[in-house]
Amino acid sequence: MKAGTDLAQIGSLVGDPARANMLAALMGGTALTASELALEAGVGLPTASSHLAKLSEAGLVDVVRQGRHRYYTLADHHVGAMLENIMGVAAKLGPTRVLPGPRDQAMREARVCYDHLAGEMGVAMLDSFIERGLIRLEDGLPRLSEAGTSFFQNSGIDVNGMKRKRRPVCRTCLDWSARRAHLAGSLGAALLDRIQAKGWVRREKGSRTIRFTPMGRREFELFLRD
Amino acid sequence: MKAGTDLAQIGSLVGDPARANMLAALMGGTALTASELALEAGVGLPTASSHLAKLSEAGLVDVVRQGRHRYYTLADHHVGAMLENIMGVAAKLGPTRVLPGPRDQAMREARVCYDHLAGEMGVAMLDSFIERGLIRLEDGLPRLSEAGTSFFQNSGIDVNGMKRKRRPVCRTCLDWSARRAHLAGSLGAALLDRIQAKGWVRREKGSRTIRFTPMGRREFELFLRD
DNA sequence: GATATAGTTTGGTTATGGTCGAAGTATGAA
DNA sequence: TTCATACTTCGACCATAACCAAACTATATC
Known part of the structure; x- marks a missing residue:
């Protein structure tokens, strides 16, 4: 029951096409900005932003601000x-x-x-x-x-x-x-x-x-x- | 892009709470019937049936019919x-x-x-x-x-x-x-x-x-x- | 045969969540 | 200060899909 909830949480994060494309892009290892990820995922900037907020809040990705850019990476090797x-x-x-x-x-x-x-x-x-x-x-x-x-x-x-x-x-x-x-x-x-x-x-x-x-x-x- | 699609497909299957609960239950290794899985997932039988059809079609679970029961198991150890x-x-x-x-x-x-x-x-x-x-x-x-x-x-x-x-x-x-x-x-x-x-x-x-x-x-x- | 049990299919309702435009914030450049 | 870029937040819209009741199919039991 509890295990299922955990599974579902991660699963639904990965399960959205836009987010999945972002994660796949981040598998390349290079840090990418929100705009780049939006392009990669084929969605608008607002949409991408909301997705990234979710991924980041869940702890799947890390973000580091540099000037007016935000660079996203996968949170860790796990x-x-x-x-x-x-x-x-x-x-x-x-x-x-x-x-x-x-x-x-x-x-x-x-x-x-x-x-x-x-x-x-x-x-x-x-x-x-x-x-x-x-x-x-x-x-x-x-x-x-x-x-x-x-x-x-x-x-x-x-x-x-x-x-x-x-x-x-x-x-x-x-x-x-x-x-x-x-x-x-x-x-x-x-x-x-x-x-x-x-x-x-x-x-x-x-x-x-x-x-x-x-x-x-x-x-x-x-x-x-x- | 293609990689993202693959990810999303599996992710969305795992991402639904009902299906996630079913999969978690199947992690126990014992084969379970559709009704048992419905109970486990906390959904009605029709709903469970539809979920199981999806999981089965995607190849995440296997089903073997035995009399009027259908026993589901995870497709393989992967x-x-x-x-x-x-x-x-x-x-x-x-x-x-x-x-x-x-x-x-x-x-x-x-x-x-x-x-x-x-x-x-x-x-x-x-x-x-x-x-x-x-x-x-x-x-x-x-x-x-x-x-x-x-x-x-x-x-x-x-x-x-x-x-x-x-x-x-x-x-x-x-x-x-x-x-x-x-x-x-x-x-x-x-x-x-x-x-x-x-x-x-x-x-x-x-x-x-x-x-x-x-x-x-x-x-x-x-x-x-x- | 009649009846019960296991599961699927259909159809219709509901709501969650993805989407974008527009407006708002923050940083950097001129 | 003013303008531009990078991104977020808000609000409204819309589609997908999860859900169940009712009807249907198939297997087993009496």
Whole structure:
């Protein structure tokens, strides 16, 4: 009874097409303004504003005011994971998607999951870290090994700084396309940052899909073999 | 855009209070008839029938006719996992649940997650299996070791039979109360079966909560130390 | 056969909530 | 100060869908 009420509350928030589009857009990980989200959702500004107020009040999204803009983001990675999960079920159930088009194909290969890399490339990355002993799995939860700590620190990622924060450094997230785990957490986020900073990928604008450039792909694979 | 539509579709199904209550009831794992679900949801039979038609058409629930009854169940464990996930977010976000009441306490400790054991007891069980080397984690996915195969086979669970089926034998499921993994998959389901068959637990009717009897608790802990 | 039980279908009512235009607030720029 | 941009609030409108009563179908029991 009580459980049903909780379910319904979140469900109805996600259940409105306009809000669902907004949330899907925010899955891209970049903060978006109210106007951008209105455009994304295909509704007027007043409507968008009211939707965002609801999402924000419920705690699904965070907002930070900057000048006359309001930047919205997903509240945290749990929300991102939940949305990813729902999309996974939708994809399984969905109206007989026979052939995943070329666009879906690219998305399967690499995409942004809130703030980290997902898709086959993301799964491959975590696999590689585990194989090389940089990350170890304990009770199903990933932990950075000592070797991993120094490896990432040497790569210019401030892992020790991360360890002092609240957010877990390593976390796994179930990849709906590959049905395997990929790396989330602050380390996952930092790695996506670097991949983007190094110009290995192009973001398709308005989409979660990311495409590796030929050069970027080579570099990335080298990085995994390191 | 397309992703948003998928989200909204599932969201709106889960977003109606009546349907949410039905789904929550089905999380208990037992098949329920349309009338039982109507009662659970607090709506009339015609209303329930229409809701169930929608859920069924969308593929979230399965129905099997038996005489003049129709027994509904969640379509598969992915749906269960999704609902569990949504509840987890709701619990985190929820209206400042300060003190989890005694009832919630029991639910934290042990409950049914669609067809397997969840809560602290479920987490403890998986921990124990891993510690004893019966289950090993590879790439974040649990796999039965050889020792595990013979152990469970000796306990009277037909693991080898399970391996031939489509459904994975071992799967982890993130426990929203403990934020740790517990064991799902066909082995998880079989273990819950045995726990119930041995009379170690009492089901609270109309609830997912299960309570270990004093004796059952002792036996269960022995089983984990085995 | 007649009767009861389980569930669906139909039709009509109601209300929740999404929508936008217009007016209002807040911040920044000229 | 004045104008422009970014967003919110208000008010009114409208569509979707949740709901039930009554009628209907199908299965079981007597």
